[in-house]
Amino acid sequence: MAEKKTTEKKTTEKKTAKKKMAEKEAMGSRPDLEEATEKSMISEDLEKAEEAEHSFSKEQLLSSKRFKDRRDLVEALLDDGELYTVKAVEENIQHYMKGKVK
Numbered sequence: 001m002a003e004k005k006t007t008e009k010k011t012t013e014k015k016t017a018k019k020k021m022a023e024k025e026a027m028g029s030r031p032d033l034e035e036a037t038e039k040s041m042i043s044e045d046l047e048k049a050e051e052a053e054h055s056f057s058k059e060q061l062l063s064s065k066r067f068k069d070r071r072d073l074v075e076a077l078l079d080d081g082e083l084y085t086v087k088a089v090e091e092n093i094q095h096y097m098k099g100k101v102k
Contacts, residue, residue, distance in 0.1 A: 055083035 058078040061067055067074050077092050078084060
C-alpha cells in the first residue's frame, strides 16, 4: 500500500513538473512581446522628454549664443510665429546643409 502512495505521489509530482515546464516555455516563447513592451515604454519616455524640452520662437533663437554663427540659416529656415526646440532647429540646419546644390 505504501508503494502505491509513493507511485501516486511521483506521478503527481511529474504532472506538476510538466505543467510548470509548459508554463515556463509559454512564458519563454514571448520574448518578442516583452521586447515590444520594453521598446514601447522607451518610446513613451522619449516622447515625454521631447515634450518637456523647451520651445523657443524664431526671435529667441536668433538672439541666442548657440546660433550666433548660423543666424542667416535660422532666419531663412524658420517661420515667424512658430515655436521650435533646439534639437529641431539643429536637425533642420543639418538637413539643409546636406541638401544638393542645383
